Amino acid sequence: MSTQQTAPTTYISTAPGVTTAYRLLQPSSPTTKIPLLLHIHFRANMDFWDPAFINPLAQHRPLLLFDQPGTGRSTGTVATTFAGWASSAAALLTALEIEKCDVLGFSMGGCCVQMLALGWPGLVRKLILAGTGASAPPEGFEGRGSGLVWPRDVPPRWAIAGLASARGRVQMEEAIRWSFFPGNEEGASAARRYWGRVYERKGVAAGKEEEEGLWELLGDEGSARQREAYAEWMRPNPGNSFERLGELKMPVLVVNGVEDLLIPTSRSWELVKGIRDAGLIVYRGAGHGFLWQYPKEVAGDVGRFLDGGSGGMKARM
Structure with a gap:
């Protein structure tokens, strides 16, 4: 079985002048041939996926990790809309001749995969947000019978600023520690364990080329273009996801931490309200990085959802 620590990085042309870097993790005893495509968060590349989350999922199904054009090891330019990000993801699936997949998007990656599922519904069997x-x-929205009122909860500026301005290993470790994890000793310990697992990838501990790839962070221009995509997402636009959530007919699972600073947890409930066949799981004591704080538990829930029936499970914590 290939793992997050050992899977080779492969490259494929997905558009004129664009080479996309990806890793395809293959299980030794698959229970399904349908791959799970995963999209990472703001400024990150596929090296930031936690092996403790990725490897349990890769035991039973193919996993496809990739870097968006203009990020990580992929060439090209960062798109300034999530519809553009979705188009790039669809182009990768086409290039790899994948006709059906499950999809998981984390943070900004979740915005992208909403647009992927809306724009290419035939590609997506199940969706995890x-x-x-x-x-x-x-304009003028006052909730969908849920008590939610626009403008909704917003993340603290210091958290976004820290992630946007971080340069190199030490600064990014600190930015993710304070914005992804609770501000207590439990959160600090979970952050240290997460980074320790990330550095297990072959070659990183020895300071070889893989570490250089890990810290191939977006510069000012790429980071600004990603933030521009999110700013566009936060302006009313009937072509984006809010007014189209009802178009999502596939089973959907929404997961989050109960103390998410970056994309407040109330927005997870908003997704569930708008999507007919959607379930919700919220993890106590966890922040935006709940995937890294409880990797085995989240991987187990995701796996059960993918192996089971509809997404309409009861909300639980």
Whole structure:
């Protein structure tokens, strides 16, 4: 079985002048041939996926990790809309001749995969939306019978600023520690364990090329273009996801931490309200990085959802 620590990085042309870096993890005893495509968060590349989350999932199904054009090891330019990100993801699936997959998007990656499922519904069998939210509602929106009122909860500026300005290993470790994990000793310990697992990838401990790839963070221009995509997401636009959530006919699982600073947990409930066949799981004591704080538990829940029936499970914590 290939793992997050050992899977080779492969490259494929997905558009004129664009080479996309990806890793395809193959299980030794698959229970399904349908791959799970995973999309990472703001400024990150596929090296940031936690092996403790990825490897249990990879035991039973193919996993496809990739870097968006303009990020990590992929060439090209960062798109300034999540519809553009979705188009790039669809292009990768086409290039790899994948006709059906499950999809998981984390944070900004979750915005992208909403648009992928809306724009290419035939590609997506099941959808997992992790620590993310729908786009902005129309002008004058006052809730969907849920008590939610626009403007909704917003993340603290220091958290976004820290992630956007971090340079190199030490600064990014600190930015993720304070914005992804609770501000207590339990959160600090979980962050240290997460980074320790990330550095297990072959070659990283020895300071070889893999570490250089890990810290191939977006510069000012790429980071600004990603933030521009999110700013566009936060302006009313009927072409984005909020007014189209009802179009999502596939089973959907929404997961988040109960103390998410970056994309407040209330927006997870908003997704569930708008999607007919959606279930919700919220993890106590966890922040935006709940995937890294409880990797085995989240991987287990995701696996059961993918192996089971509809997404309409009861909300639980």
